[in-house]
Amino acid sequence: MTPLGAKIRKIRKDRDISLKQMAADLNISSAYLSALEHGHRGTPTWFMLQRIITYFNVIWDEAEELQRLAEISDPKVTIDTSGMPPKATELTNRLAQNIESLEEEDLAYLTQEIEQRGARARAKNR
Template identity: 70%
Template sequence: MTPLGAKLREMRAKRGISLKEMAAGLAVSSAYLSALEHGKRGKPTWFLVQRIIAYFNVIWDEAEEIQRLAEMSDPKVTLDTSGLDPRATELTNLLERKIGGLSPESLEHLLHQLRVVAARDKV
């Protein structure tokens, strides 16, 4: 599941909306919406993200969160570390090999650490 998929599922559950109802409201197939939630489809278009925001009638912070999550929801990322510090290549390869075995707690810890250093380095 992608970050956006988890958010959509949470929002649907809170409002008692089925996947089929939401798909009809967005004018997409329920198969597509399910695949989007489960990370079997790439990140949605900007236009679809705007329709999702309108569908749930959210504004400001929640709309920005949906947009941010959509940007972070590409399940098939390719990283090019050519020309970077060799440690960037090592980190990328280690993460690729180990990510599937990390616990939710370890994933949260790594995300937190990366956010901290990215803010410090202003990346």
């Protein structure tokens, strides 16, 4: 499941809207909506995301969160490490080999660590 899919599902469940009802209201197939929620489809188009935001009639903060989650919800990421140091290629390959066996807390720790180190590096390079 992607971060966006989890959020869409949570909002839908919190509002007691069935998957079939939401799909019908958006004029999309329930299979597509299910695949989107479960991370079997890529990030929706900007237009589809706007339709979902409008459908839920969310406030600005939640709409921005849905847009942010869409940006980090591609379930089939490709990372090109050509031209980077060998350690970048090694890290990418080790993550690909081990990601399925990592626990939720490990994933959260690694995500936080990468975000913090990336922010420091960007600030340093300004």
